[in-house]
Amino acid sequence: MAPSAKPISSPVPDAWYPTLAVFMLLIGLVVTASFFIYEATSSRRNRSLAKELTTGTVASVFLGFGSLFLLLSCGVYV
């Protein structure tokens, strides 16, 4: 091969996938729980849309990456 060729590897080392999956899913589920607790307890007039959206976004980011790493650590390379 050309001498200038340099190998490409994964942006995150493979060995971290299970740990990352567990922690990100854990954080994601906790934030999800807080989201639903907020939804259920606050009355309709006091609910703030911004707070709901931020909690939802944070939860979905953590759950999204968590499930990605879960897939990767299971051997489903997407």
Added chain:
Amino acid sequence: MITTNQKTLPSFTPLVSSLSLSPEGDLAAKLNLFLAHPHTTNTKLKPKCLNFQALTSISSYSYPQVKKMGIRFDLFLLSVAILWAPVLSDLVLSKVDRRIDLTSQSVRVTSTLKVENAGTNPVSEVLLAFPDHHAKNLAYLTAITNEGKGKTKGSTVSLPVEVVHPKGMPPALTWYSLSLLKELGKGESVTLDVVAIFTHTLRPFPEEITQAETQLVVFQDSAFYISPYVVKVQSLSVKLPEPKVESYTKLENTKISGSEIKYGPYENLPSFSYTPIAIHFESNKPFAVAQELVREIEISHWGNVQVTEHYNLIHGGAQSKGEFSRLDYQARPHVRGASAFRNLVAKLPPRAHSVYYRDEIGNISTSHLWGDSKKTQLEIEPRYPMFGGWRTSFTIGYGLPLQDFLFQSEGKRFLNISFGCPMNEVVIDNLIVKVVLPEGSGDISVSVPFPVKQWQEAKLSHLDLVGRPVVVLEKTNVVQEHDQHFQVHYKFNNLSLLREPLMLISGFFFLFVTCIIYMHADLTISKSSASYVAKLQWDEVQAAIQQVQNIINRCLTIHDKLEASLRDLSRTGDVQACKAARKAADSYLKELSKELKPLLAFLQSSPQAAQILPKVEDLIAKERELQERLMLKHSTVVDCYEKKLGGREIENRVSSIQQKVTALRQEVDDLLEIIDEI
């Protein structure tokens, strides 16, 4: 012997007649040619007598194809001798050394040619000829030359080979042209190593055997090197898998020693010399033929190259006849099942992981895997021993680390991976290699060291929107030597890596947004019904109460701050800071009580709140009292500090207030809890 002659002789008559009636050429001119080239006359005469020998020796096996071929070549040689004007005779092969390796199911012919330019014009091309019936099974052809002499000796260069159709050449031959690196001047010579590999050339004979029989195969070729050039000295050696030969064509200078048969040396043979030989020998090597092999190589930039290989395997040797006894096979597999093969070994790249071996009904447990830092070996056993004509299909798959196969150069990425099958013994009739690139890659180009058919398609896989681009390469007749590396170049933006997580994130986000919309939407049908109005009012009351609670909680936080400032005071003695804290708290509390007023007014006016109102009022009153006491305590302590009274004095003065404060705080907390429960 007589039958052979009878069959051979009549074939001459039509040829002669066709020659004399040939409309294209002047017969006289042809005869001239005939006389002008003594070599050609030689060709006609010498191999002819040898031919009869060969045919008779084979005819005892009543193998009709051999006879037919012999006759056809007689015809063709005669026509060659007459029609062929030796334009290319400038080149002379001063030495030809052929070695035919029959130890596996494919035939490997290595010819060492010493090419000499006897003419005056420089020559840059060497022609190779193969009979058509061999050429159609030609899987691999390469020519290597030792470049330079002395110092640089040992560095080998492979020469470009291409199919050509030279004009005026005899039929039934396929031509390949080798382009020399530099022109061959007058009197110069060059040595070439030509490797040709043929598949499906060994014919099982008999074509059907029982379980107990060993497999016999026939190999046919020419004892002389078929070439458009004059060959000065040539020899042929044939290597067999075992020293068990049923029969072989005996010519002059034929020697057999163990598992090797030698023909030659023969000297000064004219161009297109041909003498068929046939060797009938025992070969129990695995005749594993993959009729179709689909290799799918899927790249994931998250760190994996997944290879999946679907095999459609058949035993390509002599057909099995009669019944199969598993008991006999188990008891003496080498006697009762010599022609069968039990297992195959795949040499996988090092660090292969997640290896599996399965077929349509599930995992096949008869496989073994072992490996070291250089390779991983997977030994697979089909569900049953493979006898002639038996088929099986299975799938093996494995994952490979990305950094071993994917590289970056000049802004492009490329995959560098082997083309062929990891099992050495297998001959592949039709190999399809699919390279699945990640979604979002473009500008795809492929470089394969040999010609292949290629096209592109798309594949929808996990978390795909538009499908991944797939490069499909197809090649027929693949042998072990094709297991070379090939490259797929493509462009890929690293940001495209985030497609998959973004998809998952948007999925979850959609769920949350749905929840939010559901909670905010008012799904009541009848907006004027009493219960609905009551519910709305109750909602409002609830909201007001929550706000009240909120305010009280904030008041309590301010109280805590005041207490903290007192503690600071006792530690540092900074009266000014404490006063400032008091001032801030005062203004803040005032604001809060202002906020509280409209809420309380609303609650008092609302009939729905009648039940809870006393509690709320009680709470507010208690809080106010608590607030007053606390202020009193605060000012007393500050006073004492200003007067520089002792610690005990202060404690005495404050203790009664402190008791009240604690009791009130307890009550407020209780009330808050009660309201919360409502």
